[in-house]
Amino acid sequence: MLNGGDAMSLKIDLKKILKKEFTESPPKMDIDRMRDEFLTWLAQLKLPADADVSSWLECVKVFRPEPGEGSLESGRRIRIALRLYTRENQYLLSISESLNPENRGVYTMAVHVNWQDREKHMQELVEKSYTGKFNDSLRAKHTLWAQTFRMEEIQDAFNSCAIAMLGNELVGRKDSRIDTTPLGRRPSPKVTFPEPE
Numbered sequence: 001m002l003n004g005g006d007a008m009s010l011k012i013d014l015k016k017i018l019k020k021e022f023t024e025s026p027p028k029m030d031i032d033r034m035r036d037e038f039l040t041w042l043a044q045l046k047l048p049a050d051a052d053v054s055s056w057l058e059c060v061k062v063f064r065p066e067p068g069e070g071s072l073e074s075g076r077r078i079r080i081a082l083r084l085y086t087r088e089n090q091y092l093l094s095i096s097e098s099l100n101p102e103n104r105g106v107y108t109m110a111v112h113v114n115w116q117d118r119e120k121h122m123q124e125l126v127e128k129s130y131t132g133k134f135n136d137s138l139r140a141k142h143t144l145w146a147q148t149f150r151m152e153e154i155q156d157a158f159n160s161c162a163i164a165m166l167g168n169e170l171v172g173r174k175d176s177r178i179d180t181t182p183l184g185r186r187p188s189p190k191v192t193f194p195e196p197e
Helices: 005-024 031-042 118-130 149-168
Strands: 076-085 088-099 107-113 143-147
Touching: 031 076, 107 118, 107 149, 143 149
Parallel strands: none
Antiparallel strands: 076 088, 088 107, 107 143
C-alpha cells in the first residue's frame, strides 16, 4: 500500500511519462490512409474532361510532417488539400490535425470558397487604388463549412462537404445576365422510301 506522498509522486511521474510519450512521438495522422480514403471518395466523381491531369491522385496535395513537429504541443497543420473548380467558384478542401496531444485522432475538414470572379475583380480594383497591391488570401468569410471527425467518420465528412459546396452553387433562378441563344427547331428531313417490288 502506498502512502499519500508516494501515490502523489507516482501520479506525477506517470503524467510526465505520458506527456513525454505524446510530445516526442510524431503527429498521429496516418496520412497515406487518409489520402486513400480521400481518393476512394473522389472516385465517385468523374474527373473533368478538360483537366490538365490524368487522375485525382495528381490533384490531392499531401503535406507531410516536418522534423521536430512531434515535439509541438499546440497548433494545427494542414495535411491534405484539394482544389476544385466550378464555373463560378474555386473551392479548397483541407484536412488538418491538431498537434495538441489531447486531440490526437480528431481531425478537421474545412471547405473554403474563394472569390467569385466579379467580387474578386471589384475587390482588386479597390485594394489596388488604396493600398497599391491586392491581397488574395483566404478570409473568414471564405470559410463555407468545417467539421471535426474521426477516421471512422471520414466518408460522412466528405459527403457533408459535398452538400455544403452544392448548397453554395445552387441559385434560386436562372441568372438573367447570362446571354443565351435558344436553339431553333430544325424541321425533320423528308424521307422517301422506294416502292416495294
